[in-house]
Amino acid sequence: MSLSRLEEIRNIRLDKLAKLKSLGINPYPSKFSRDFISISSAREKLDQQVSVVGRIWRWREHGNVIFADLRDSSGQIQLLFQKKNLPDNFSTLKLFDVGDFLGVTGKVVTTQAGEVTIDTNYFELLGKSLRPLPDDWYGLKDTEERYRKRYLELLLDPGSRQRFGLRTQLIRQVRNYLDNLGFEEVETPTLQSQYGGANAKPFKTHLNALDVDMFLRIADELYLKRLVVGGYEKVYEICKDFRNEGFDQTHNPEFTMIEYYEAYADYHRIMDITEGLFKHLAKTVLQSDVLKVGDREINIQKPWARIKMADLLKDKLEIDVSTITRQQLLEFAKNHAVPVLGEETTGQLIFTIFDHLLTDSLIEPTWILDYPSDVSPLSKGKPDAPQWVERFEGYIGGKEICDGWSELTDPSVQRSRFETDTKVARKDKEEAQKVDEDFLEAMEYGMPPIGGIGIGIDRLTMFFTNTWSIKEVMLYPTLRPENQVKVKQDFDHKLVIVIDSKLPAWQVMNTSGHIAAFLGNKMDQAFDTGKFFVTKDGKNLPRNTQFAIITLSASQADLKVLMDKVRDSGLLHIGYVPEMMVTSNDKKLSQMIGEKTDAQIEYAGIGIFGPKDKIDALTKKFSLWE
Incomplete structure (x- = not known):
């Protein structure tokens, strides 16, 4: 719709608004004056008087008779307004438009065409709209406009509303599952004096009351681990994290994470919990054992295979990691078009070959475990093989769904890892973690064995809705401000x-x-x-x-x-x-x-x-x- 046409319609509606006020009608009341039921319930009460509320979705005038469609979150019903039944205020209906909110009372009847209808004998205006809704056939075709005006997309696209409803159910069922396992949900600071728990650039702000710089959290890991030191044995948090980085199909600067940690647990226990979580979500949210991932339908209820990375490489690529040399790995990568620099360590080459040649084939639900220590700096080493660590990744439909491990609990090793990151930070690596002395002090009071994992709620929703753009599962993804327009081009x-x-x-x-x-x-x-x-x-x-x-x-x-x-x-x-x-x-x-x-x-x-x-x-x- 052109801007001139939009402005014309808006002016007409403003004129109607003024006329309603001149008639003593409040176009924006606090509530409907009568008790009401949902439209879906009203449709079942044939030959009974009902009151309902909702938004006008269609409006058809035929002389002394007006038909309208009224919609609420439960459904839609046709309204019939007859001048003979509304002699005193039928003319007021001429001031109503599609998009207005109404409360009506009337008898539920069936028309000759078989349409369930409320024969209205009373109505109230509950909210006057000033802008026309987009045509629900054409809808919102501009992708950015859909993101900016999600409220309109939710009205026009039932699939969008369903997708975000499923996200709500996923979060509810994640909580139910962990609560039933004895986990306790906690809240940790969003505003932190020192950021950590991940390699990411933070958002920085200033707290005037204390005259100190603060950071929006990039992860809640270190605070949750402090709680394990303090006696929490099963703990989780669902929270917003913020990373001052770029955008792509799977990343947004503001996103939702769940992290959960269990004391006295290793990575096998965390795999058990997480496998159970995905099965629980499929049963309770989708009411199905089958997930659609891309074009594939995959049953996730059967036991998930657990395969060591070394065994998979030997079985699929005939690579024996116990005997192959670094030079042989380089030659293998070159021969199979695996991009490498030539300076990688043996462990880095093993992981790169696995990542490029095998992950797409992991269609059935699979845990890949035991990773090279070279690519897993935060994982606890395997006692019998120090070059490997107790880390796992879950794959379904060739897509990685989660990543976890047995957590480091040795404060001296953790300090060494922090110090390595700090050295990198002095080479312009802004996202490196700093040495967190407070966390290290907590570790030195004693930390039990811990297994843990972090799962992005946004990505979880992408997975369960088979929607592979993060902006499609966030109600309001981060966008450049609409009014940020430079009129004059910068040639300087x-x-x-x-x-x-x-x-x-x-x-x-x-x-x-x-x-x-x-x-x-x-x-x-x-x-x-x-x-x-x-x-x-x-x-x-x-x-x-x-x-x-x-x-x-x-x-x-x-x-x-x-x-x-x-x-x-x-x-x-x-x-x-x-x-x-x-x-x-x-x-x-x-x-x-x-x-x-x-x-x-x-x-x-x-x-x-x-x-x-x-x-x-x-x-x-x-x-x-x-």
Whole structure:
């Protein structure tokens, strides 16, 4: 609908609103003056007087008779207004519109067409709408508009309402399941003086009353473990976490997590609990043993297989991890098109080969357990095989559904892990965990064996609704403010990407895309000049970046010199390293990068954003990438 037409309709409705008020009718009362029942109940009370409330969904005038459809959350019913039954206020109905809220009383009848109808003898206006609802046939086709105006999508799309209703049921049944196992639900701080429990960049704020900087939590793990020290043996929390990072199909800066921990339990016990949880959710929420994952239907009620990673590699790929050498693993990866850098440890190569070649084949519900210690820095080592740890991942339909382990309980080892992350943080790794002395002090009072897991409620909902975009399962996903529009294009800033001149073409594309996405997400300026370009026939085209993006090339030696200069410049920048093309797992990247000195780091590319003159001064010696 055009803006001019929308404004025209709104003005007409404002005029009707004024007329209603002039008649002494309150268009926004506190309640309906009569007791009422749901529309679904009213439909069962043929030949009885009923009162119902709801929103007008259809409105059809035929002289001295008006038909309307009234809808509440339970259903819909036809209304009949006859002038002979409403002689004193029939004319008032001319001031009503689709979208208004009504309370009505009348007798439930069946029309000649067989339609269950309330023959109305009394009505009250409960709320006047000023904007027309979108056509429920065409609906909301613009994806961003659906997210911004979820309230309209919920009205127009029954599938959307059903999806979010299922999310509510999932959370309710998660609580029921854990409560029945003796777990206690707790609340831990959202506002924290020190963040931890994950590798992620936090949101920072300032608490004026104490004049201290605070952080929104990135995870609740460390506070829950403190409670285990304090005597809680089974504990869980469902909470909001916040990570100041980017967006994709499975990530949103604000999201909902459940973490649960049990004292005196190892990873096998946590697998038992979690398998039971998924089966319970399927039974109680879906009333089915079968889940649809992608195009597959999978029965999750039978016992889930538990397979050691080493056994799976031997069975499927004929890789014997007890005898194969690192060089042989590198050759295997190369021969099977598994992307590696060549500097990985044996454990990292084992995991990378598994992750790229075997996970898609894990269709039936399966636990993969015992992971290389090189890729599992927070897991407790296996007593008989220190190169492996007590960690598991669950897979259904080729998709990872959860990840847990036997938790570290040795304070000296935990301190070492914190200190490693702190060293990485001094190399611009903002998301590294800091040494949490308060948590380490708690551990030193004694911590029992603990098994634990964290599961994203948003991803859980994606899984149980077979919906593979996180924004579709969040009522209000994070979006750029709608009014954040720059009228004047900014020609004083630019974005430059300097690429390693020897980089293969596919890596050039990968590097450029990630650098541009990172800088666009981190810059304070609006990345574009407005919401849309609009075609002649009214179609929206999202705008491109308002800044010039220039791609240059340089030798590896020049890139290292450039990085030193950029660090001192104060400009927004990123050094994109080849390791980032191998894995997106921050824990693995933290370890891989933390094992190198700054001099050993190589760059696939460097991205810089800022004033043109400063950028040009740093990059004028480099030529355009060809």
